[in-house]
Amino acid sequence: QKEVEQDPGPLSVPEGAIVSLNCTYSNSAFQYFMWYRQYSRKGPELLMYTYSSGNKEDGRFTAQVDKSSKYISLFIRDSQPSDSATYLCAMTGGGSNYKLTFGKGTLLTVNP
Amino acid sequence: DAMVIQNPRYQVTQFGKPVTLSCSQTLNHNVMYWYQQKSSQAPKLLFHYYDKDFNNEADTPDNFQSRRPNTSFCFLDIRSPGLGDAAMYLCATSREKAGGTQYFGPGTRLLVL
Numbered sequence: 601q602k603e604v605e606q607d608p609g610p611l612s613v614p615e616g617a618i619v620s621l622n623c624t625y626s627n628s629a630f631q632y633f634m635w636y637r638q639y640s641r642k643g644p645e646l647l648m649y650t651y652s653s654g655n656k657e658d659g660r661f662t663a664q665v666d667k668s669s670k671y672i673s674l675f676i677r678d679s680q681p682s683d684s685a686t687y688l689c690a691m692t693g694g695g696s697n698y699k700l701t702f703g704k705g706t707l708l709t710v711n712p
Numbered sequence: 713d714a715m716v717i718q719n720p721r722y723q724v725t726q727f728g729k730p731v732t733l734s735c736s737q738t739l740n741h742n743v744m745y746w747y748q749q750k751s752s753q754a755p756k757l758l759f760h761y762y763d764k765d766f767n768n769e770a771d772t773p774d775n776f777q778s779r780r781p782n783t784s785f786c787f788l789d790i791r792s793p794g795l796g797d798a799a800m801y802l803c804a805t806s807r808e809k810a811g812g813t814q815y816f817g818p819g820t821r822l823l824v825l
Binding site for chain 1: 821
């Protein structure tokens with residue numbers, strides 16, 4: 601079993617839809633959870649950073665962490681064509697377990 | 713704006729011809745990372761520096777080396793590029809290692825002919 605599993609998609613939605621992106625993980629030492637957005641041929645851009653379980657909202661984006669289920673989600677409300685990108689989840693532990701472990705990324709297309 | 717800058721954005725080299733990619737940061741972060749990312753794959757960590765302390769991943773080929781002459785700059789040297797080294801190379805920084813959010817540069821796309 602891979603440490604982080606992420607459905608690669610592709611996911612295609614109409615403009616205005618609510619998008620749900622998900623990752624599951626197996627390492628219970630992970631404490632810090634991130635979502636990155638990566639446009640084609642560009643570097644990943646940090647979208648959301650959360651620590652431990654719970655929800656965090658930033659504009660149209662909500663990150664959710666459920667440590668008991670080892671499951672994280674990113675919700676995008678009122679999706680826009682400019683949201684079309686690959687979304688990578690990433691996570692890391694504390695102390696010596698500091699390296700980022702990425703999911704493979706989900707390719708999202710929002711159609712006008 | 714504080715940022716991570718990579719040059720060049722695109723690099724074409726010949727099989728076996730050494731190439732150097734550069735990264736600079738204005739964030740004054742302690743840690744700098746180099747990742748390799750191939751198409752539709754997650755970034756793969758090659759190595760990182762915590763200040764001057766160099767850490768190599770166990771599966772990073774010997775062909776890849778890095779230098780960090782000061783806090784702001786870090787270089788990736790590929791001594792003898794092979795066709796399999798064609799990829800996007802990403803530089804990232806973080807203030808600290810544990811729990812540190814990593815900020816990525818725009819990447820350098822390397823093509824090996």
